[in-house]
Amino acid sequence: MSEDQNGVLYVVGIGPGAKQHLTPAALEAIADAELVVGYSTYIGLVRDLLVGKEVIRTGMTEEIGRARAAVERARAGAKVALVSSGDAGVYGMAGLVFEVLREMNWKRNEPPELRIVPGITALNSCASLLGAPLVHDFCAISLSDLLTPWPVITRRIEAAASADFVIGLYNPASGRRTRQIVEAHDIICRYRPGTTPVGLVKSGYRSAQYVVMSDLDHFLDYEIGMLTTVLVGSSNTFLFEGYMVTPRGYTNKYTWDGKVLPGQRPARSLNYAEPETEPR
Amino acid sequence: MSEDQNGVLYVVGIGPGAKQHLTPAALEAIADAELVVGYSTYIGLVRDLLVGKEVIRTGMTEEIGRARAAVERARAGAKVALVSSGDAGVYGMAGLVFEVLREMNWKRNEPPELRIVPGITALNSCASLLGAPLVHDFCAISLSDLLTPWPVITRRIEAAASADFVIGLYNPASGRRTRQIVEAHDIICRYRPGTTPVGLVKSGYRSAQYVVMSDLDHFLDYEIGMLTTVLVGSSNTFLFEGYMVTPRGYTNKYTWDGKVLPGQRPARSLNYAEPETEPR
Numbered sequence: 219m220s221e222d223q224n225g226v227l228y229v230v231g232i233g234p235g236a237k238q239h240l241t242p243a244a245l246e247a248i249a250d251a252e253l254v255v256g257y258s259t260y261i262g263l264v265r266d267l268l269v270g271k272e273v274i275r276t277g278m279t280e281e282i283g284r285a286r287a288a289v290e291r292a293r294a295g296a297k298v299a300l301v302s303s304g305d306a307g308v309y310g311m312a313g314l315v316f317e318v319l320r321e322m323n324w325k326r327n328e329p330p331e332l333r334i335v336p337g338i339t340a341l342n343s344c345a346s347l348l349g350a351p352l353v354h355d356f357c358a359i360s361l362s363d364l365l366t367p368w369p370v371i372t373r374r375i376e377a378a379a380s381a382d383f384v385i386g387l388y389n390p391a392s393g394r395r396t397r398q399i400v401e402a403h404d405i406i407c408r409y410r411p412g413t414t415p416v417g418l419v420k421s422g423y424r425s426a427q428y429v430v431m432s433d434l435d436h437f438l439d440y441e442i443g444m445l446t447t448v449l450v451g452s453s454n455t456f457l458f459e460g461y462m463v464t465p466r467g468y469t470n471k472y473t474w475d476g477k478v479l480p481g482q483r484p485a486r487s488l489n490y491a492e493p494e495t496e497p498r
Numbered sequence: 499m500s501e502d503q504n505g506v507l508y509v510v511g512i513g514p515g516a517k518q519h520l521t522p523a524a525l526e527a528i529a530d531a532e533l534v535v536g537y538s539t540y541i542g543l544v545r546d547l548l549v550g551k552e553v554i555r556t557g558m559t560e561e562i563g564r565a566r567a568a569v570e571r572a573r574a575g576a577k578v579a580l581v582s583s584g585d586a587g588v589y590g591m592a593g594l595v596f597e598v599l600r601e602m603n604w605k606r607n608e609p610p611e612l613r614i615v616p617g618i619t620a621l622n623s624c625a626s627l628l629g630a631p632l633v634h635d636f637c638a639i640s641l642s643d644l645l646t647p648w649p650v651i652t653r654r655i656e657a658a659a660s661a662d663f664v665i666g667l668y669n670p671a672s673g674r675r676t677r678q679i680v681e682a683h684d685i686i687c688r689y690r691p692g693t694t695p696v697g698l699v700k701s702g703y704r705s706a707q708y709v710v711m712s713d714l715d716h717f718l719d720y721e722i723g724m725l726t727t728v729l730v731g732s733s734n735t736f737l738f739e740g741y742m743v744t745p746r747g748y749t750n751k752y753t754w755d756g757k758v759l760p761g762q763r764p765a766r767s768l769n770y771a772e773p774e775t776e777p778r
Contacts, residue, residue: 231622236524241617243518253670282756299742305618305627309746313633316743321754327738331767336519336626338585338616342511345587346616350509352585353593354646355654357637365747366634367770370662374635377661381654383637394765459606466589468562469646474601476562476670485674490647 225330226250227292231305232335234423235263239343243335249300252441255288260303263424285314289322292330293329305339305382309360341386344419347429348460350416356384356464361391361398368398373426375402384455384464387448399442404419406450407434415451415462418442431460504521505610506530507572509592511585511617514703519623523615531579536569540583543704565594569602572610585619589640589668601677619668624699624727627709627740630696631729636664636744641671641678648678655682659689664735664744667728679722686730687714695731695742711740 228247233239248254248264253272261268261275276284288300302310312334345352357378363371378385385406390399406414412435420428420443430440434450442448455464470490471482481489508527513519528534528544533552541548541555556564568569568580582590592614625632637658643651658665665686670679686694692715698707700723716732723726735744750770751762761769 233521236523238519238523241513241521241618243516243657246518267576278642280756283752284753286756305622305625307622307630307632308636311634312626312630314748316738316741317749318746318754320738321671324739328739334630336514336618336622336627338618339622342585342587342616342619342622345585346592346614348612350587350592350596352587352638355588355637355639355651356588357635357658358632359635364765365750365769367768371635371645373595374661377663378637378693381652381657381734383654395767401661417530458596458600459604461596461606463593465597466593468594469597471643472562474562474566474598476560476566477700485644487643487675488645488647490649 222303223295225292225295226297226333227288227315227330228299228333228335229306229315230299231307231310232260232264232301232303233338234340234343235303238424239338239423240264241335241337244337247333247335249298251297253291253296253298254301255284255298256301259300263303264301268391273426281311281314281480285311285318289318295329298330298471302337304343305333307335307336308339308341308358338388338480339448340388340422340447343422344417344449347419347422347427348417348431348449349453349458349463351384351415351455351462351464352399353464353466354384354452356386356452360388361402362389362395363398368461371398372401372484375405379406382452385450389444391442391446392444396461399448401440403434403438408486409460410434410450410453414453415455415457417449418446419449420446422447431457431462503574503575505566505575506577506609506613507568507595508577508579508615509586509595510579510581510615510714511587511590511619512540512544512581512583513618514620515583516703519618519703520615521615524617526678527613527615528579528581531577533571533576533578533583536581537564538717539586540581544581547641561594565591565598567696569598570597575609578610580675582617584623585617587614587616588619588621588638588685611716620668620702620727623702624697624729625701627702627707628697628711628729629738631664631695631735633732633744633746634664634734638666638668640668641682642669642675643678652681652685655685659686662732664732665703665730667730669724670726670728671674672724679728680718683714683718688751690714690730691732693725693738694733695735697729697742698726700726711737711742734737
């Protein structure tokens with residue numbers, strides 16, 4: 219390793235874990251790195267790419283140390299790849315990297331050079347295994363209250379449920395943290411019927427992949443843990459042949475022959491009539 | 499093309515457009531297909547992969563015809579790839595495919611075999627160009643009211659703004675549709691200060707890439723169109739050296755040396771004190 223060069227810090231999302239969903243950009247970043255830093259599980263997912271490289275793998279609660287180690291070594295001239303599963307920018311290490319750089323009073327024209335490499339986040343990889351649940355407005359909420367006050371989280375669940383978003387729940391539960399998903403369920407049930415489709419995906423695109431199609435009334439009967447992503451449908455989401463589908467709304471305007479419905483115009487605002495709402 | 503085999507329908511997200519962000523799974527799906535179907539712009543992004551293949555490219559408002567053509571040909575035995583930019587499951591063609599199949603009374607054990615291939619959606623690719631804006635809870639809202647009643651959309655903007663989500667706006671405007679982004683701005687301004695960071699990305703990872711870092715008070719001064727994604731920060735999002743960053747919350751519990759702050763415990767719920775909220 220030559221630390222006299224200008225350092226580069228790649229912040230890399232490796233996607234769900236399978237090689238077929240790792241982008242060439244992520245692969246190249248890891249290949250170019252002398253040092254690869256990550257949580258042990260993520261490092262394991264790309265271990266065959268790490269031959270001849272220095273590796274720092276740390277536990278789940280050591281994120282600050284991991285981010286600092288990556289930044290400091292890159293600042294000193296190394297090429298470093300900090301890897302997260304999914305997208306490093308979604309509940310991943312990208313935010314912490316910037317916080318560490320700010321704490322160091324780093325300036326943009328100084329080393330290390332930063333390269334954020336996007337990846338396929340759990341929301342999208344899990345959706346592809348369930349069908350097409352995210353084809354209309356959705357939100358992502360982490361149920362982990364280790365770093366976020368629980369009332370902030372419940373306020374978001376309530377808002378998302380009331381405004382009919384499809385809801386993706388990250389970090390729904392852990393060995394110790396089991397109450398949050400029950401509370402989330404209870405809040406959502408105030409706004410949506412028990413028949414609302416709910417999909418669970420554990421370890422999507424990994425060898426232990428486990429996909430469950432359920433509904434609001436029944437999904438708590440299944441195992442939900444650290445590696446599970448929960449997708450709760452909107453009022454428009456339907457189940458079809460074991461798939462979870464949220465329509466985009468084409469049938470509001472068109473027939474199946476592609477003809478425009480009476481009262482509608484293509485490429486114009488949907489003409490709607492809702493009794494509760496003042497028409498424009 | 500041999501239509502006597504069992505047909506396969508790949509529904510493929512090609513990511514933002516650059517080859518480095520196209521996954522091997524997406525590449526393989528397109529390579530395996532005899533027929534590739536897509537909106538003209540998306541077909542153009544992968545045109546060098548299409549040598550020797552049949553291609554159906556259609557305009558923006560012909561989604562139903564495109565989905566039907568893809569499904570019907572695959573049902574008849576062809577290997578078909580229906581491509582969308584980003585992730586086909588996010589405001590993409592995946593939903594319509596299932597609606598068409600339902601309309602045909604298709605059963606899961608019948609041909610065609612369905613394979614949904616996830617891709618990097620605009621939210622994630624644009625975030626990687628802006629810094630780390632999506633590291634905490636976020637939502638995606640399309641401002642297109644061509645298929646969705648506008649009051650449904652404004653209700654979602656209001657809920658997302660009030661509950662402090664980072665907000666990603668898809669389809670913020672088009673040549674004809676310019677009022678929606680102004681109304682969205684006005685709603686969000688009721689809940690967030692004018693200094694809230696707002697990032698704009700047009701054609702991210704394509705040759706015409708255009709990235710703007712602005713704020714709520716000023717982002718409407720910039721060009722916003724069909725190919726722009728707008729990311730509005732939460733109350734915690736900050737600007738740092740031209741990057742937009744939403745922290746995950748580590749400094750609520752830890753010092754920069756990784757020590758636990760007084761009153762907090764690692765791997766336990768955040769101990770918080772909010773005057774408006776009943777402590778648990």
